[in-house]
Amino acid sequence: MYKILEAKELADSIYEFVxxxxxxxxxxxxxxxxxxxTNEDSERIPLTICDYDREKETVTIVVQxxxxxxxxxxxxxxxxxxxxxxxxLGRPSELIDTPIDELKKKKILFVAGGLGTAPVYPQxxxxxxxxxxADVIVGAKTQSLIIMEKEMEAVAGNLYITTDDGSYKRQxxxxxxxxxxxxxxxxxxLCVTIGPMIMMKFVCLLTKKFNLKTxxxxxxxxxxGTGMCxxxxxxxxxxxxFACVDGPEFDGHLVNFDEAMKRQQIYKTAEGRAYLKDKExxxxxxxxxxxxxxx
Amino acid sequence: xxxxxxxxxREQDPKVRxxxxxxxxxxxxxxxxxxxxxxxxxxKNAQCVKGCPVSISIPDFIKEVKEGNFKEAYxxxxxxxxxxxxxxxxxxxxxxxxxxxxxxxxGEPVSIGKLERFVADWAFENGVxxxxxxxxxxxxxxxxxxxxxxxxxAGDLAKMGYDVTVFEALHEFGGVLVYGIPxxxxxxxxxxxxxxxxxxxxxxxxxxxxxIGKSFTIDELIDKYGFEAVFIGSGAGLPKFMxxxxxxxxxxxxxxEYLTRSNLMKAFKESDTPIMIGKKVVVVGxxxxxxxxxxxALRLGSEVHIVYRRSEEELPARVEEVHxxxxxxxxxxxxxxxxxxxxxxNGWVCGIRCIRMELGEPDESGRRSPVEIKGSEFEIExxxxxxxxxxxxxxxxxxxxxxxxxxxxxxxVINEExxxxxxxxxxxxxxxxxxxxxxxxxxxxxxxxxxGIDEYLSSKGx
Numbered sequence: 001m002y003k004i005l006e007a008k009e010l011a012d013s014i015y016e017f018v019x020x021x022x023x024x025x026x027x028x029x030x031x032x033x034x035x036x037x038t039n040e041d042s043e044r045i046p047l048t049i050c051d052y053d054r055e056k057e058t059v060t061i062v063v064q065x066x067x068x069x070x071x072x073x074x075x076x077x078x079x080x081x082x083x084x085x086x087x088x089l090g091r092p093s094e095l096i097d098t099p100i101d102e103l104k105k106k107k108i109l110f111v112a113g114g115l116g117t118a119p120v121y122p123q124x125x126x127x128x129x130x131x132x133x134a135d136v137i138v139g140a141k142t143q144s145l146i147i148m149e150k151e152m153e154a155v156a157g158n159l160y161i162t163t164d165d166g167s168y169k170r171q172x173x174x175x176x177x178x179x180x181x182x183x184x185x186x187x188x189x190l191c192v193t194i195g196p197m198i199m200m201k202f203v204c205l206l207t208k209k210f211n212l213k214t215x216x217x218x219x220x221x222x223x224x225g226t227g228m229c230x231x232x233x234x235x236x237x238x239x240x241x242f243a244c245v246d247g248p249e250f251d252g253h254l255v256n257f258d259e260a261m262k263r264q265q266i267y268k269t270a271e272g273r274a275y276l277k278d279k280e281x282x283x284x285x286x287x288x289x290x291x292x293x294x295x
Numbered sequence: 296x297x298x299x300x301x302x303x304x305r306e307q308d309p310k311v312r313x314x315x316x317x318x319x320x321x322x323x324x325x326x327x328x329x330x331x332x333x334x335x336x337x338x339k340n341a342q343c344v345k346g347c348p349v350s351i352s353i354p355d356f357i358k359e360v361k362e363g364n365f366k367e368a369y370x371x372x373x374x375x376x377x378x379x380x381x382x383x384x385x386x387x388x389x390x391x392x393x394x395x396x397x398x399x400x401x402g403e404p405v406s407i408g409k410l411e412r413f414v415a416d417w418a419f420e421n422g423v424x425x426x427x428x429x430x431x432x433x434x435x436x437x438x439x440x441x442x443x444x445x446x447x448x449a450g451d452l453a454k455m456g457y458d459v460t461v462f463e464a465l466h467e468f469g470g471v472l473v474y475g476i477p478x479x480x481x482x483x484x485x486x487x488x489x490x491x492x493x494x495x496x497x498x499x500x501x502x503x504x505x506x507i508g509k510s511f512t513i514d515e516l517i518d519k520y521g522f523e524a525v526f527i528g529s530g531a532g533l534p535k536f537m538x539x540x541x542x543x544x545x546x547x548x549x550x551x552e553y554l555t556r557s558n559l560m561k562a563f564k565e566s567d568t569p570i571m572i573g574k575k576v577v578v579v580g581x582x583x584x585x586x587x588x589x590x591x592a593l594r595l596g597s598e599v600h601i602v603y604r605r606s607e608e609e610l611p612a613r614v615e616e617v618h619x620x621x622x623x624x625x626x627x628x629x630x631x632x633x634x635x636x637x638x639x640x641n642g643w644v645c646g647i648r649c650i651r652m653e654l655g656e657p658d659e660s661g662r663r664s665p666v667e668i669k670g671s672e673f674e675i676e677x678x679x680x681x682x683x684x685x686x687x688x689x690x691x692x693x694x695x696x697x698x699x700x701x702x703x704x705x706x707x708v709i710n711e712e713x714x715x716x717x718x719x720x721x722x723x724x725x726x727x728x729x730x731x732x733x734x735x736x737x738x739x740x741x742x743x744x745x746x747g748i749d750e751y752l753s754s755k756g757x
Contacts, residue, residue, distance in 0.1 A: 023510040037466060043560065043568045044466075069567055084466040086504040223560065223568070224474070226464045226506060227689045229552035230534040235543060242533060245690055259543055262642035266545050267569040 002085035005058060007078045010147040013065045014115060015074060022057040024087045030122040031093030031217070031249055034059065035225040037084040038076065043069040046222045048119035049088065062118035089225050090248045093123050100130050108134040109188040111174050111203050113195020117147050119217060120194050125155045133157035137177045143168035174199060175206050188212055193252065197264065201257035208253055216252035218243045220260060234260050299402025302331040304409055309622035313593055316478045316563055319619055328413040332361035334398060335405045342395035343407060348739030351375040353392055353407055360410055369418040372411060373425040377450030377494055378443065378738065380419065380486045381472060383412025386735045387613045419489050424496050429456035434752055437462060437522040439507045439692065442470020443734045444528035444725030446494050447741030453497035455749050461499060464506040467559060470530055474559035477587050508691040513721060524748045527707060527723040528741060531731045532689030536682055541636030546571065546644030550588040550683035557591050573597045573679030577647050579633055580683030586616040588681045589625050599625050600675060604632040604652050604665040630665065634672065636680055646676045685731045706730055714744030715751065722748055
């Protein structure tokens with residue numbers, strides 16, 4: 001069992017858990033993920049690592065309630081446990097292996113959407129610790145879905161927050177902020193974007209125009225997450241890649257997003273969505289990019 | 296009694312079992328087992344033993360069965376095998392022990408597999424466990440993976456007195472025995488869990504949710520955690536696909552994914568993990584895994600077609616599995632090979648285009664190689680395709696362990712005799728070394744490596 005040392009609701013239907021997991025905290029790096037099961041009947045759910053503390057042997061994850069597997073997590077309290085918590089899985093962010101003096105020369109832009117703010121955070125934090133301050137764009141549907149603003153502010157260079165409905169800070173999609181920044185004369189050498197697939201797709205279409213190399217973190221359907229089942233396969237350039245062992249981060253300009261988004265719908269039937277709506281009531285507002293509810 | 300024929304085995308009726316996940320084969324009872332055992336000629340120069348990858352003293356255990364000494368029979372088997380209840384159910388006996396049986400020259404061979412199963416099940420029912428007599432050696436050995444090779448290696452090392460810890464990446468122990476082989480062929484609670492309990496009873500420690508190569512490296516196991524030798528039994532890895540158009544369409548699954556959902560995640564019964572139940576499913580491939588996937592889909596309610604490019608004679612699956620699959624109503628499209636998977640406008644599978652094949656000259660495997668018949672393409676309508684074309688070894692360990700040589704097929708290279716890899720004190724066996732093979736070959740490799748580890752650690756002294 002993996003004890004939850006701290007559980008809190010970060011925003012509407014978004015929860016943070018700090019979990020005692022020495023087997024993960026010992027060697028995990030920004031960019032990697034864990035597989036979590038709440039109880040013996042749960043699905044194996046892949047979640048990107050949001051923070052870790054090697055001394056306290058803890059790993060932090062952030063979850064948005066979107067389906068049966070995450071629905072049961074909303075009731076977990078400090079002191080409860082996950083039944084399984086395994087990792088770190090996938091390859092670390094390629095930033096980790098880049099020489100520091102090279103990183104210091106680069107102007108890096110992070111683009112986070114909704115829940116994607118959480119996995120962006122450890123990368124920005126890690127860079128900050130190396131003396132590199134990256135600019136960060138955080139976007140969400142509305143003010144109540146903005147998470148980790150204070151934490152991000154402490155480690156980012158410039159932080160640009162935008163909401164689709166204009167209820168907080170800037171108004172518009174994250175792509176609008178990128179366009180605005182370039183219009184102001186800003187330029188970047190590298191972009192890292194994490195969020196709903198649909199958002200990452202449009203960020204990539206835009207950064208291609210600016211000739212800005214863009215890394216995306218893919219979160220397709222997985223079963224084992226250890227390189228066995230092949231459910232997470234994606235087309236990247238001319239080849240088929242497995243997100244769990246070859247990723248989760250890829251060159252966004254090479255990822256076939258349309259195929260990836262179709263593949264995410266495999267288990268999302270109309271009946272399933274209706275069932276969830278009935279069970280969850282008003283918790284789901286679309287835009288998560290995972291449930292297909294926006295189509 | 297016709298001495299040329301095996302005592303018939305009781306099985307669930309094909310029509311009934313095609314709709315449930317209960318075990319197909321019901322096994323022998325005492326009387327049937329003793330009668331079958333009496334067919335053994337007790338050969339002095341027993342060929343069957345040579346056909347067994349773990350060299351069980353087959354005539355000796357059968358002699359005990361014949362006399363009704365089941366405990367003694369169990370002791371004979373468990374001296375060589377850590378998983379007799381598993382092997383009795385899933386070994387390809389026809390090409391191993393039974394294939395060499397002298398009885399088989401005229402008539403049917405002795406039903407060695409079914410007798411082994413009977414003895415192992417009898418031991419479960421009567422609380423008989425394998426015994427350890429060795430003195431504790433106070434030397435720690437790490438075993439990576441709790442599949443057949445790991446369990447067999449761990450069991451043997453524990454019997455020699457080593458302090459063994461098995462590390463498993465998944466949330467359950469057993470490797471392919473739990474995620475791959477379905478309940479109807481290998482019951483999990485009744486057989487796999489109990490076999491693992493037996494290995495535990497030898498003093499072996501088990502750690503789940505630990506991915507060696509990620510959670511900890513092999514170097515950390517040795518330098519930081521004090522393990523003096525390591526056995527890698529990490530098994531098969533990523534599924535292979537054909538590289539034909541349409542393979543990423545929705546409704547195309549690897550057999551690994553399909554079976555893991557059903558077996559490990561229990562999607563065949565009440566479970567949070569979904570599985571797609573197609574109306575008409577095409578399974579591509581002819582091995583045991585293909586049969587398992589096909590028979591699982593059938594039980595979930597699909598009409599199932601197997602597409603295989605060679606003829607029936609070349610089917611790599613166990614004869615019994617093919618026979619059972621046919622009895623249950625699986626349709627075989629032999630000498631047929633897919634060329635494209637067709638999908639509808641929403642990206643869902645709606646058919647598979649195939650081409651007919653004929654057999655040409657033998658290839659390097661000795662089997663006649665299939666050749667396309669020009670212009671013979673045709674389409675099979677279906678809404679799901681399961682690809683069962685084998686696997687390539689998991690890269691998690693080889694990519695994170697310095698000094699571990701792999702060959703061009705990404706398999707770990709070992710010294711055949713000792714099982715040692717290119718890295719001192721690190722051994723390997725099973726699918727990680729050979730590529731996808733059978734449970735019993737993996738067990739043989741685990742057993743061989745246990746011997747190699749013992750020799751290595753004994754020669755190192757204290």
